[in-house]
Amino acid sequence: MAKAIGVDIGGTGIKAGIVDLTHGTMASDRVRVPTPEGASPQDVLTAVQTVLQKLEVADSTLPLGVAFPAIVKRGKTLSAANVSKEWLDFDAERFFRDGLQRNIIFVNDADAAGVAEARHGAARDVPGLTLMTTLGTGIGSSFLYNGVLVPNSELGHLNFREYDSVERWAATSARERENLTWVEWAGRLQEFYSHIEFLFSPDLFVVGGGVSKNADDFLPLLELRTPIVPAIHRNNSGIIGAASLAGD
Structure with missing residues (x-):
């Protein structure tokens, strides 16, 4: 059974697990630590080292993929919406490769989740354009055309009303911050x-x-012409997708 390690760095938590690449399923328990306050590169690296130790794979030779909430282009992070501004124009893949002393793949978190759902989940074998969104601290997005990833879409940062980013109005964090009911929040999502x-x-x-x-x-509660379904792998999609890309 081919395996790889996936790490999903989010605005509030860092999650990791070992993934069965053949079936696109978790081959271990998921481990989680809180995302360090401020989310500076060094603090995030230390937290990733911690989750790898918890998984008992710190010295493993399995492929490792790391998903991160930013635009990632050729290994560099080009945005920093919910993390330290130190990530802007930061050579993240090299930083993690040196810090972990191993080869890694560094990828946008929503893109990783989209890959997991296209290969092994709700978007598998779906023709045409699948648009995945991840609702959390912010809103991530990924485009998959006939199963092929078109990377680095940022639909959560569309301008909306008085907001510079629609995610500040419609992400899960907005629902929690403003104590919105499901109906009230669904109106925003609509x-x-x-x-x-x-x-x-x-x-x-x-x-x-x-x-x-x-x-x-x-x-x-949503009324759309397009079918809308939950991710099959739910909050594990980022882990599974990052591991899948590392396995490639």
């Missing part, structure tokens, strides 16, 4: 998904992130 449906005419929406486990509380 505006977001209707807008991107108009812009891109996708064939399928897939919704991931931790809140996807509560999909029955809000997805049925």
Whole structure:
């Protein structure tokens, strides 16, 4: 059984696990530590070292993929919405490769989640354009056309009303911060998904992130022409996708 390690760095937590690449499933328990306050590169690296030790794979030769909430281009992070500004134009892949003393693949977290769902989840064998969104601290997005990733979309940063980023109004963090009911939050999601449906005419929406486990509380409230479904791998999609890309 081919295996790889996936690490998913989020705005509030860093999660990791060993992945069965053949079936796209977790081959270990998932481990998690809180994302360090401020999320500076060195503090995040230390936290990743901690989750690898918890998994007992710190010295493993398995391929390792790291998913991160930023635009990632040729190993560099080009944005820093919910982490330290030190990540702007930062050679993250080299930094982690040197810090962990091993080869890694560094990828946007929503892109990793999209790859997991395209290969092994809700978007598998779906023709045309699948648009995946991850709802959490922010809103991540990934485009998959006939299963092929088009990287580094940032739909959570669309301008909306008085907000510089729609994620500040419609992410899971906004629902929690403002104590919105599911109905109130679904009203915001309706505006977001209707807008991107108009812009891109996708064939399928897939919704991931931790809140996807509560999909029955809000997805049925949305009225869209496009089918919209929860991610099959839920909050493990980033881990599975990062590991899958490392396994490539």
